[in-house]
Amino acid sequence: MSADTRWLSTEESAAWVRLVALAELLPGALDAQLQRDAGLTHFEYVALMSLAEAPERTMRMTELASRTNATLPRLSHVARRLEERGLIRRFPCPTDRRATNATITEAGLQLIADAAPGHVETVRASVLDALTPEQLEQLYAIAGAVLARLDPDERLAATSCQFSEGPTLARAG
Numbered sequence: 001m002s003a004d005t006r007w008l009s010t011e012e013s014a015a016w017v018r019l020v021a022l023a024e025l026l027p028g029a030l031d032a033q034l035q036r037d038a039g040l041t042h043f044e045y046v047a048l049m050s051l052a053e054a055p056e057r058t059m060r061m062t063e064l065a066s067r068t069n070a071t072l073p074r075l076s077h078v079a080r081r082l083e084e085r086g087l088i089r090r091f092p093c094p095t096d097r098r099a100t101n102a103t104i105t106e107a108g109l110q111l112i113a114d115a116a117p118g119h120v121e122t123v124r125a126s127v128l129d130a131l132t133p134e135q136l137e138q139l140y141a142i143a144g145a146v147l148a149r150l151d152p153d154e155r156l157a158a159t160s161c162q163f164s165e166g167p168t169l170a171r172a173g
Helices: 010-038 042-053 061-067 072-084 106-126 133-150
Strands: 058-060 088-092 100-104
Touching (some): 010 042, 042 072, 042 100, 042 106, 058 061, 061 072, 072 088, 100 106
16 A cells, blocks of 8 residues: 555545445446336447537547447447437438438437436426525536536537526526
8 A cells, every 4th residue: 555645535535435326326227217218228328419419410420439438339339229229320421421420310319308307307297396506506516616526628518508597507418
């Protein structure tokens, strides 16, 4: 053991253990609702939402991989499944034939529109409704501080999300 190791204090350890538990439990809660209501994983939902919000509802696969924090092989595997379901379409990029674009289909748009109310309710029930407005602002600030370290290049859309005029969020991701 190194003498200069900065060991966690009791408070730091308690906060860390709770953060890790949250990171372990929340994805399962989100996946369960989306699987039940739409047959999607949370990752698939985020990928579809990213495409839906992109200009012309289209994005290069490399950009989509970056936005969803996925490797290109993982995203390609997921994209194949989404394409087989008719939720996205992949095609060669017209400006760079070496690249592949993905676009969300009308069926994909409809599926996320149908899944969104249940997803938002799960986000509220699992996280947001447990917080006071002050705690929500603190969560935003805390997550932002950590994201600034983990995602300094702001690859993920979450890094650049901003609070509106006041402590209310327009929608959940």
